[in-house]
Amino acid sequence: MSNAENRRFPRLDHVSSRQIIRLDQTQTPHRNIVLTQNLSACGIRFTTHDNLEKNTYFLIYLNEQNLESIHNSNQNFLRSGDYLLAKVVWNKTNPDKTFKIGAAFLEKEKAKSNEIETFTELVNISMLDLLPDIEKGF
Known part of the structure; x- marks a missing residue:
């Protein structure tokens, strides 16, 4: 049996640029643009210039159309809007020094308290961009 046949959820090719938001080890926020390769109902594969280590958490933007295409819009994932x-589950270095990343979406009912805290912090960071710059005035 091939890996594709063993999969609980099939992967669908999906090539697009997406922004992710993550925290480094010093809790400094980073925004990265990644190039997605495919999606499934439980995860995503993409390429990036930054080496995201296994177990790194990040927020990724996926709209309703993306979610419907993989039949997971009704899943119970940790989600805020889109x-x-x-969470990174594997990473591989490409010959061109970019990184191939496989990540799983986290489910609400299986999330640990530290994962919920990370989620809240990342959502707050993403929302800060929507607020007016106080130094520039309203």
């Missing part, structure tokens, strides 16, 4: 929390 942002979902994901």
Whole structure:
């Protein structure tokens, strides 16, 4: 049996640029643009210039159309609007020094308290961009 046949959820090719938001080890927020390769109902695969280590958490923007295409709009994932929390489960270095990343979406009922805290912090960071710049005035 091939890996594709063993999969609980099939992967669908989906090539697009997406922004992710993550915290580094010092809790400094980083925004990265990634190039997605495919989606499934439980995760995503993408390429990035930054090496995201295994177990790194990040928010990724996926709209309703993306979610409907993989039949997971009704899943119970940690989600705020069109942002979902994901966790890196594997990474590989490409010959061109970019990184191939596989990540899983986190489910609400299986989330640990530290994952919920990370989710809340990342959502707050993403919302700060929507607020007017106080130094520039309203």
